[in-house]
Amino acid sequence: MNDTAPRRQLLITDGMVLQSADPAAVPKRLDVLIDDGVISAIGTDLRQRLVAADTEVLDGTDKLIIPGMINSHYHSHDTLAKGTLEEEPLEFWRLLALPPQYPKRSREEIKVRTLIGAYECLRSGMTTVQDMVTLFPFDPDHLDAVVEAYEEIGIRACIGLQYADIKGISTIPFWEEVFPKELHGGLSTAAEPDKKTDQLAYLEERYLNAPARDRVNWALGPSAPERCTPELIQRTIALAEKYDLPIFTHIYESKGMALQARREYPQYGGSLIKRLHAEGMLGPRLNLAHSVWLLNEEIELLAETGTNVVMNLLSNLKLKSGIPPIREIERAGLSFGLGCDNSSCSDAQNIFQAMKLFALMAAVSDAEPGPDQSTFAFRAATEGGAHALLRDDDLGSIDVGYRGDVVLMDLTDPSYIPFNNVVRQLVYVESGRAVSSVVVDGRVVIKNGALQTMDAAELRARVDAVLPGFMADFETVKARTEKLRPYLLEAHRRIWGEDVGMNRIFTGV
Numbered sequence: 001m002n003d004t005a006p007r008r009q010l011l012i013t014d015g016m017v018l019q020s021a022d023p024a025a026v027p028k029r030l031d032v033l034i035d036d037g038v039i040s041a042i043g044t045d046l047r048q049r050l051v052a053a054d055t056e057v058l059d060g061t062d063k064l065i066i067p068g069m070i071n072s073h074y075h076s077h078d079t080l081a082k083g084t085l086e087e088e089p090l091e092f093w094r095l096l097a098l099p100p101q102y103p104k105r106s107r108e109e110i111k112v113r114t115l116i117g118a119y120e121c122l123r124s125g126m127t128t129v130q131d132m133v134t135l136f137p138f139d140p141d142h143l144d145a146v147v148e149a150y151e152e153i154g155i156r157a158c159i160g161l162q163y164a165d166i167k168g169i170s171t172i173p174f175w176e177e178v179f180p181k182e183l184h185g186g187l188s189t190a191a192e193p194d195k196k197t198d199q200l201a202y203l204e205e206r207y208l209n210a211p212a213r214d215r216v217n218w219a220l221g222p223s224a225p226e227r228c229t230p231e232l233i234q235r236t237i238a239l240a241e242k243y244d245l246p247i248f249t250h251i252y253e254s255k256g257m258a259l260q261a262r263r264e265y266p267q268y269g270g271s272l273i274k275r276l277h278a279e280g281m282l283g284p285r286l287n288l289a290h291s292v293w294l295l296n297e298e299i300e301l302l303a304e305t306g307t308n309v310v311m312n313l314l315s316n317l318k319l320k321s322g323i324p325p326i327r328e329i330e331r332a333g334l335s336f337g338l339g340c341d342n343s344s345c346s347d348a349q350n351i352f353q354a355m356k357l358f359a360l361m362a363a364v365s366d367a368e369p370g371p372d373q374s375t376f377a378f379r380a381a382t383e384g385g386a387h388a389l390l391r392d393d394d395l396g397s398i399d400v401g402y403r404g405d406v407v408l409m410d411l412t413d414p415s416y417i418p419f420n421n422v423v424r425q426l427v428y429v430e431s432g433r434a435v436s437s438v439v440v441d442g443r444v445v446i447k448n449g450a451l452q453t454m455d456a457a458e459l460r461a462r463v464d465a466v467l468p469g470f471m472a473d474f475e476t477v478k479a480r481t482e483k484l485r486p487y488l489l490e491a492h493r494r495i496w497g498e499d500v501g502m503n504r505i506f507t508g509v
């Protein structure tokens with residue numbers, strides 16, 4: 001062994017390796033060698049290259065080996081609320097589930113909720129998660145807890161703190177008119193202005209200026225353009241360019257957001273996309289979550305500027321937002337990723353559900369038969385997610401020089417018997433049941449279904465310990481929101497009575 005020898009190596013032997021989402025790629029029986037977190041060789045008989053002091057061999061027999069998948073839009077802040085709600089319009093749901101409605105949480109609750117969300121992602125074959133987390137009121141110690149959680153459980157995370165400087169109530173059509181004035185102070189959205197702490201300054205000083213971490217990276221998360229002043233957008237662009245960071249924001253999730261743009265930005269033709277273009281924010285580092293109510297001319301502008309989209313069909317349906325213009329986005333050649341979004345409205349952190357729903361919704365988005373949607377879905381979950389994170393050159397594929405993020409799927413599972421078409425079976429048949437082992441940065445994080453980095457039973461006990469406190473607050477928030485339902489419904493119906501130049505929901509007419 002010499003100075004240049006790797007310190008740690010993982011060899012996966014005799015797996016059926018699917019290197020990428022390229023339609024021409026077919027699984028081949030190969031070994032994959034990962035040195036110090038980076039794939040160093042793909043071939044046969046690689047055992048003789050095991051030279052490090054710390055080596056591990058994972059048997060890939062009867063396993064399909066695929067690139068680790070990427071959850072490109074997710075929020076760890078409400079994982080404790082999974083399964084609590086039925087369908088609700090987006091604007092109702094925000095008042096039920098999002099942090100500004102709740103008292104300050106404990107550090108332990110922040111940590112535990114981040115861990116359980118990450119665990120669910122890992123068990124579904126996601127090796128990277130983009131967490132657009134809201135910490136409200138902001139506490140530096142809470143951000144440290146999020147970082148700690150991701151580092152301890154071993155998933156790759158790109159954290160984008162969610163921030164805004166315009167109050168939510170003034171960005172939703174009709175709310176200020178419909179709600180009595182005395183209720184205005186209690187109405188909030190995804191992120192609210194936080195005057196006490198300058199989150200971006202803290203982030204820069206504490207993390208962006210610090211040495212890079214192995215698996216935790218950073219993005220910027222302006223909550224939504226309508227909740228950010230032009231000054232905050234400029235600050236975001238400058239910081240992103242200085243540290244070469246991706247930017248994630250919400251755009252046109254609901255009809256109310258499209259209507260608000262029509263009313264609020266006459267100088268930009270009623271378009272948030274044109275506003276962002278004028279402000280210099282469109283481009284490859286920007287990712288627009290949801291994009292349900294995009295107009296075709298806006299899609300063209302995104303294509304011209306290389307701006308990306310992240311689709312979240314699961315939450316778009318449950319929150320009655322509608323179906324994004326999938327086929328138009330594909331035709332325009334936009335790069336896009338897939339997200340599982342909030343646990344309180346999606347509710348599963350399951351990329352297989354997200355891929356299948358995407359492919360099926362694409363099918364009903366155009367009467368004419370189109371290209372293979374399973375290919376689009378799998379590419380979005382892998383290469384599309386990597387592109388969103390500015391990581392085309394080391395995530396989303398299995399190749400020499402790429403990070404060692406791979407998933408071993410059990411080919412003895414009935415989902416693969418018979419084994420006819422790898423990508424179609426991953427997208428249309430697989431539920432997540434066959435996810436066997438998960439490797440992140442060359443470390444085995446899940447082995448034969450079992451979490452390796454921490455005691456799963458202990459994690460469950462920690463969730464059980466914080467849950468009563470969370471549920472007591474959840475019930476209080478729910479009871480308070482229920483009293484607001486007549487006002488919420490009135491504003492909702494007024495929004496639906498307006499014309500924004502398109503329709504994105506099935507109404508039976």
Ligand SMILES: [Zn+2]
Binds near residue numbers: 073074250341342
């Ligand atoms: Zn979101």
